[in-house]
Amino acid sequence: MSTRKPIESWLTDMDGVLIHEGTPIPGADAFLTGLKESGKPFLVLTNNSIYTPRDLHARLTRMGLHVPVGNIWTSALATAKFLDDQRPGGTAYVIGEAGLTTALHDVGYVLTDHDPDYVVLGETRTYSFEALTKAIRLINGGARFICTNPDQTGPSPEGVLPAAGSVAALITKATGKDPYFVGKPNPLMMRAGLNVIGAHSETSAxxxxxxxxxxxxxxxxxxxxxxxxxxxxxxxxxxxxxxxxSRVVDSIADLVAEI
Incomplete structure (x- = not known):
């Protein structure tokens, strides 16, 4: 096997790696502190499109984890970047929360239900039958179907919740149209994130x-x-x-020494 180059930048998932059900995982704070002290570029990623980076920064801070806003990369941001590259200044009918709508507004998109270029589906805790019906009719009318991420379920203190991938399957069943998923595991989200921090995949983890x-x-x-x-x-x-x-470890605490 070829020897990889030393790791010069890090990308890490948030839920299940740094936090679990609203509680920091032991070692997460030490890992983040080590990253900031090393000066190495890093991003905290999440497929969840509900929250803006500012929201997530505040939530993590309350848990004792300090991640700068600019070091948070969400599927909503990746989706907005993708649409801005594909069709700058376009229009979209959006099912989602502030994380997604804010990201699309910030790249100059107009949110509308009148003949939009795209139907964009993200995470929300209040999926409505009316909104889904409208999305189905717009897609049948020619709107392109985009979904922030393919996750079928998400975590909550009460147990699993249906996520965007499950709702996308409902729309696909009704329209016969598959969405383009932007979030993980699509490497598009990762490569866009690497570009944000000026990193290269050969020296990233x-x-x-x-x-x-x-x-x-x-x-x-x-x-x-x-x-x-x-x-x-x-x-x-x-x-x-x-x-x-490449490697399996018990927790993020085992990677502090790798920074």
């Missing part, structure tokens, strides 16, 4: 708790990959996949 999104996205982006066992993927799960992470 991705840390995640899911084989099917985090590790796969890192692998397909050409990065070194670390799987932590503090989230969804368990040790027996790994052999079920046709690919493997």
């Amino acid at each position: 991705m840390i995640g708790d899911r084989m099917d999104t985090d590790v796969l996205a890192g692998l397909e982006s050409g990065m070194e990959t670390f799987l932590v066992l503090t989230g969804l993927t368990t040790l027996p799960d790994i052999d079920r996949y046709p690919f493997r992470p």
